Amino acid sequence: MRPETIAIVGAGRLGSTLALRLSDAGFKITEIIARDNPRSLAQGRRLSRSVKARTCIARRGTLDATIIWFCMPDSKIAAGVLEFARRDLRNKIALHSSGVLGSDVLAVMRESGAAVASVHPLMTFVQNSQPQLHNVAFALEGDQRAVRVAKKIVKALGGKPFPIRKQDKIAYHAFATMICPLLISLLAASEQAAKLAGISATEARVRMMPIVEQTLVNYKHMGAAASSSGPLVRGDTDTIGQHLSALVRNPALKRVYSALAQAALVYLPTRNRKAIARLLS
Template structure:
């Protein structure tokens, strides 16, 4: 594959910066190097990606035409305040926040630069290993039209799927990502706690739940949400649901009811002739 000519630099050398830099590098993108307030982190990331590390932000920005800010959300605005003091005319400035839009780069047009949010829908849990699965990640892009084709072709060129979204939809988009990722962990924890009350230890609980969880996700991917629904809600099994509600504590009972109301709506689409009135009365509005 021909090397892409844009020169990419990273400000921030945590899990996201490590992973994207390595993934980009392995896909023949031109990763120049890293700047971090922690010099050791920049050195480590540079070694991992066979690139350079910088003692100061100015030299990184000078040598790159596309800057990825891969720091926690709460620091992006502060970093932009520093970046915009440098010579950035014509440069592309990106961040990787799921919830923030490119508008965090306030007045960027005044500097004749172009700001984008580029977010991989992916859980980065390890600096050194997460890049191995980034080929499966879906990327969302938000920002002005001027350099949009460059950004789109950058991500499409390494084989990932993309969706361009608006600044107005960033928060809602991030809510969806968090529910499908972080909140699932909370649900699994609830299930683990219930199994521990049945005599399982945590390791056995996770081992027993994993095939159930992974097969369900596999079914959603292959058959869609509606056709993947099984269980007592789908069957309108009022007796089982009644027993479930009676054995749960107050907090988990409310969670069960809330999720069941969502499931009933899906079940009605799957089984248009099935009567769900009894369990709707049990679950409540």
């Protein structure tokens, strides 16, 4: 068992995965602190059974762990932290895992004696999926002592910690949003394009996976420019024009296509840029 002990505040998707992976890595989870409602408490109890912890609400938490880790929605962290105001937190570490908020949102914990940091895993957490954290990048920012401890924990999880400046977190979170939820948005839009071709969403998901997976492999090994293909690279204005005509039946989908094509004109190698830009305008 590792010397650090951890209380998890929040038993949702992130908190559940983090608690399980920390427990797997040899960390003692002392408490799962849930909201004071039946659903949250039930989630907390299920998680507690898995990691051999106790379940409680904030005002009844013993906070005997060395680390208090907030795994709450961004909009709930500031209010959640206030529930721990005026507690004696000397020699403790307080962490949160918001991608967009800096460590200063934990100022109340700092005023009570804790060192604080933000520790954001660059990973997706959705219902019925609990990813491994091996090789996952974690953005760290905050007090030196808290960052030092957080770095040690991330490495124990098999993750890859890296420093981020607090003033860069919003742009960093925009990056994270583009590579996950907006990537899913693109795939959802692609299903609608398939529908115009008479292909169901289920069929589209099956049929697109080989090309999507190969595209990601290409991107991983060669980068964006060398992985780009299709009519934009060739400068094939006739094909692009036909695409736009076909997408008239779904104006929202046409706007998505046009926005992505315009991005390609800026960031990827393309021929006939001016002619394509006129088509898209």
